[in-house]
Amino acid sequence: MRRPSLAQLIEIENDPAFLAFRCPRSGALLWPLVRNQFLRQLISDLYYQQAPLVSAVPAVPRRQALGALARVLGHNVRQGRMRGEVLVVGTGAGHFQREGLWFNRITDYLAQESCADTVTVEGVVDWHVPHPRWNQRVAYWLPWQGAITVAGRLLPRDRHVATARELLEYARQRASHLLGLTIADSNMDMLVGMLARKLARLPVMQHAYRRLLERVKPRLVLLEQACYGDFAPFNQIAREMGIRVAEPQHGMVSGGHDAYCYAPELRESEAYRACLPHDFLGYGAWWNSQINVPVQKWVIGSPHYSEQRRSMASTETAQTDILLLGDGIEFSLYLALAQELAHLLRGRYRIVLRPHPLERAEVSARFPEGRAGEVLIDSNRDIYSSFASAHAVVGEVSTGLFEAQGTAGRVLLWETDKARFSYPQHPFSGFADAQALVEALGEPQSERSGVLAEEIWAPDWVGNYRQYLAQALAAPG
Template identity: 65%
Template sequence: MGADLVAPPSFENLVQIENDPAFLEFCCPRTGYLLWPLVRIQFFKQLISDLFYKQASLLVPASSVPYRKALTVLPKVLLHNIRQPRVPSEILVFATGAGQFRREGQWFNRITDYLVESSYADVATIEGLVDWHLPEPRWNKNVSYWTPWQSAILLIGRICSRDEHVRQAREILEYARSRAFALYGLSVSDRNMEMLVGVVSRKIARLPVMQLAYRNILKKFKPRLLLLEEGCYSDHGVLNHVAREMGVRVAEPQHGMISGGHHSYNYAPLLRESEKYRRYLPHDFLGYGRWWNEQISVPVEKWVVGHPHYSEQFRSNGCVNAEKRDILLLGDGIEFSLYLSLAKELDSLLKGRYRVVVRPHPLERVKVYEKYPDGMAGNVAIDRNRDIYESFGSAYVVAGEVSTGLFEAAGIVPKVLLWETSKARFSYPVHPFSGFSDVQQFAAAILAPEGGQLSVVQDDIWAPDWRGNYRRYLEQALA
């Protein structure tokens, strides 16, 4: 980092790095696809990680495959996929699989299955597996799993990576690195550059097979509309491009926190105005509410739909609990030890007046559970509820840095507080929360008789009538 950098830049500043016509010229010679969508997320994550994440990195090495578990699950997945009918469907859902929870004894994807349930057209789903967990029995019977294709694509990327791919990756990354230093004095270490070059070269190597896989899938299902979770993430640029080539409309249903500090939902003016670059993004974004859509600068058509899972959980009153005595701290998926340390300090200050609970982010859940198998870290409890709304039932306060759960707690939990760190201020340039900066302020805010409410209208956060809004969108999208 340059010595003249006084304060960390906002993400609005950081995107100026890509505000350069050269990023529209780096292309894969074999497919013609732009390379910046393959690079963008990893490069900005590295900068953000160096600026704000001190105990862990936003970019972690790929975890080793648990071969025993994989060898058990993969044959089941292959057999399941073979048995699934490949009939044309007007809507194809492409989901990560991260939203699974139990609903009436069946696994239900809180991000996409509500939309499947409320669609009047034929719908098929392709879904990933998280931690090699096969969610059975499923409510959604028309699901194929992406894991076999994904495994093959990743393997091909490793096998087919050549010096030419490494050269292309290094060229665009070095250009981005030079822009970051020239504009903001930000540097990327040689060690991290080599890691990024390795990641990106494998992505370039697997571009042709990705293109082929996506084309085959869209040919088989023949959708008119693709609902793509994380559609604005640049890693999905190839799928967006292939869908547009084949005349398929693409929409991203909001799946979590978006803000002016989110790397996937804010782009430089030059890219926003480039027809060439917009082909790597969805046509539409289906937001939780007007407030969210106003926070982001991504060149898509923004629709207000609502948050199905929040609305259904709120309506069912499944979170009501007379004894609300938990202080629930939400992890960010990267620095769990930071949250646990804060929780332990808070517990010592509160002296047993409340139960202090830390909820691991889904990205770190398995690792945390393995480390604390009895669900306790000293006097601090480790939350093991799969669905966050179960945890809200006994929570008097919910707090965190960067989490959609803060918004979801509003109207259910008496107090919602933002931990106002530099990371939180970067991620939320605009937010509606009361906050605290240290453990003493945290304890004081808990014990204060008032405070902790949203400063914006609830309906602007969570639009009412999500079913009606979604159906009106489908009427237009499928017209």
């Protein structure tokens, strides 16, 4: 039996009943709060071999968390109250050092080119509070995130669990009836617990978001991951307050990405659209054409790609590496491919494995010497430093494949079922296994697709972004 595509999976939610499941207290839609996790549980069972896409939240390391919290509280107090026309909200992923200062490749370019009074609010990743910062108008979300997390652990009651189970059992029945897919009871219990905690903490989360927006008083919010269901409460509150919300593209989007593709029933629902941002600011027209999220799509370009390509134009580095890109989930799968490749190539190239940012700390702890046998573990925080010495960049599901085009020697897609699910359309040459990859490396390069570079990476991101700002700030929320 052929495994389903995302277009087939989202038929599960193509049912008006999903718009009827609501929070008894606030009336908020429940499906956005668990949609990504439910779909990813199905995707995980179908396409991931060695590690799950969805797992229970790990215990918080108290010493690291308290240390980060103390630093953040001191920083936020020193910043005082900040107001601005533009509020940038980021996860805190994407930091690298730029001229000795920490710079966020996802949000700081936009903050730099926005109004002078732009405010950034950022999460903390791996308990690392970046200091000193390039962007000086930053506050950290960790104190509120801590309060939200604690509320999710202490407040759930039987009624939250019952409400969560009713929705998820309905979704599981739809998956079974339409596609013959099952979810194990243990995984269902995990999803039910996850949604019950989100439901219990929803009032605290809504209060926190409203308080943030009341204090900063923005007219426009640039919200990383705004199309993800967990940010539905933020989008709803911003809309109620007449504030426009846009998601700047931060990585790969495609016809296989659950956060950016929706069933017709949801796309046509005014209530569901209120859970989403107003705008999506894409890297290029090609990306925008891959997704059907019911928001206004703008072509902006990728600030980090453009700036890094410009800085690399004058430097020449010997391209001696085969660079493999991890996906953040199944590191051992990529390590096995890298080790087999090292054996087959026998020193003709350096084999370098780059962990995804989500797994960087764990992999570093596992391989403190920076290598696994003949395979080097890439420690560069910025991927473009690794591209410079790459004869070839190899990956399965990674934005880095697109970023490597025109920078590395060549780009090759590991054509697994997972890759075909994630990229229903793509511009890459592919290979099936390590032996096929070695053979491909010896063949002349060929263009597989007629997709133009400008359709993937639009030029003049500064001009495009300023044009967007002028229109967004002039329009009502």
